[in-house]
Amino acid sequence: MQLGTRLSGKVAIVTGAASGIGFETAVLFAREDAKVVCADLNEIGAQATVDKITQLFGRDRAIAVKVDVSKEDQVAALVQRAVATFGKLDIMFNNAGIMHPQDDNALTTEEKVWDLTMDINVKGVWFGCKHAIVAMRKSGGGSIINTASFVALVGAATPQLAYTASKGAVLAMTRELAMVHSRENIRFNSLCPGPIREAIEQANGALFLASDESSFVTGTDFRVDGGLSSAYVVSHQMYGASLMLTHLFHPFLQTAEGDPTGPVPKNFADSV
Ligand SMILES: NC(=O)c1ccc[n+]([C@@H]2O[C@H](COP(=O)([O-])OP(=O)(O)OC[C@H]3O[C@@H](n4cnc5c(N)ncnc54)[C@H](O)[C@@H]3O)[C@@H](O)[C@H]2O)c1
Numbered sequence: 710m711q712l713g714t715r716l717s718g719k720v721a722i723v724t725g726a727a728s729g730i731g732f733e734t735a736v737l738f739a740r741e742d743a744k745v746v747c748a749d750l751n752e753i754g755a756q757a758t759v760d761k762i763t764q765l766f767g768r769d770r771a772i773a774v775k776v777d778v779s780k781e782d783q784v785a786a787l788v789q790r791a792v793a794t795f796g797k798l799d800i801m802f803n804n805a806g807i808m809h810p811q812d813d814n815a816l817t818t819e820e821k822v823w824d825l826t827m828d829i830n831v832k833g834v835w836f837g838c839k840h841a842i843v844a845m846r847k848s849g850g851g852s853i854i855n856t857a858s859f860v861a862l863v864g865a866a867t868p869q870l871a872y873t874a875s876k877g878a879v880l881a882m883t884r885e886l887a888m889v890h891s892r893e894n895i896r897f898n899s900l901c902p903g904p905i906r907e908a909i910e911q912a913n914g915a916l917f918l919a920s921d922e923s924s925f926v927t928g929t930d931f932r933v934d935g936g937l938s939s940a941y942v943v944s945h946q947m948y949g950a951s952l953m954l955t956h957l958f959h960p961f962l963q964t965a966e967g968d969p970t971g972p973v974p975k976n977f978a979d980s981v
Pocket of ligand 1: 726727730731775778833848857901903905
């Protein structure tokens, strides 16, 4: 397969690279000529991602590293391994995250579920940023992308409290890091996926943020959600849950202002 050039000369770490967004992004980064460290708790899955990259683009473009992002010593070792193998670090995609099956509402979510979610989704991102900053200072800068979620912008109607709170923390932390480290030429952006339709759509967002095309973009909540977080959706208190779901999935059926199938309103241009 033909290689692109959008990340030529760059070295990237992708966490959560065994699956979903991380897998697609690792392959896309490699396609755009980056050297990629595929990091995941799932070592076999991370190696499978490397094998895919090798099959598509040839050897010596990627390595697999087993990491639990919630353990600082492992994250430090991950960054050291990237630098030892490829000479530097330019891109850190802190993407690994969980939504625990027992994550629920304020009354029913167990503390251990809350803590595990925060350990991986928030502390894991902090550790990734921390050790990437150390490496990027030596290479003159870089781009750090932290995966958040659209639920941190609008709130979820289905309870997943720890997850939503963790992704809100990612947004806030990323903005502050962007300001604190801007003079060091290190950019920080959050990727805010909507419900995943195609993981490649998220990977394309990450690619833009990783590349020099986004050189003046930092501190953003970068939404890749098909406009969902900009949608006018009524709350349960106003209309009831069933209508709210109707709005989410069939936004043209009815709006809070009334039936959109009625006559088109006249505007000024029509009247002159
Ligand atoms: N899927 C969605 O609809 C959606 C929506 C918004 C945001 N997100 C976020 O996008 C990111 C990727 O999600 P995905 O849908 O690709 O999920 P996924 O489950 O397909 O992939 C997540 C990967 O992270 C790895 N992982 C989990 N815990 C880890 C740890 N402690 N250390 C290292 N690796 C670990 C898993 O092994 C897995 O390979 C997550 O941060 C998720 O919260 C997903």
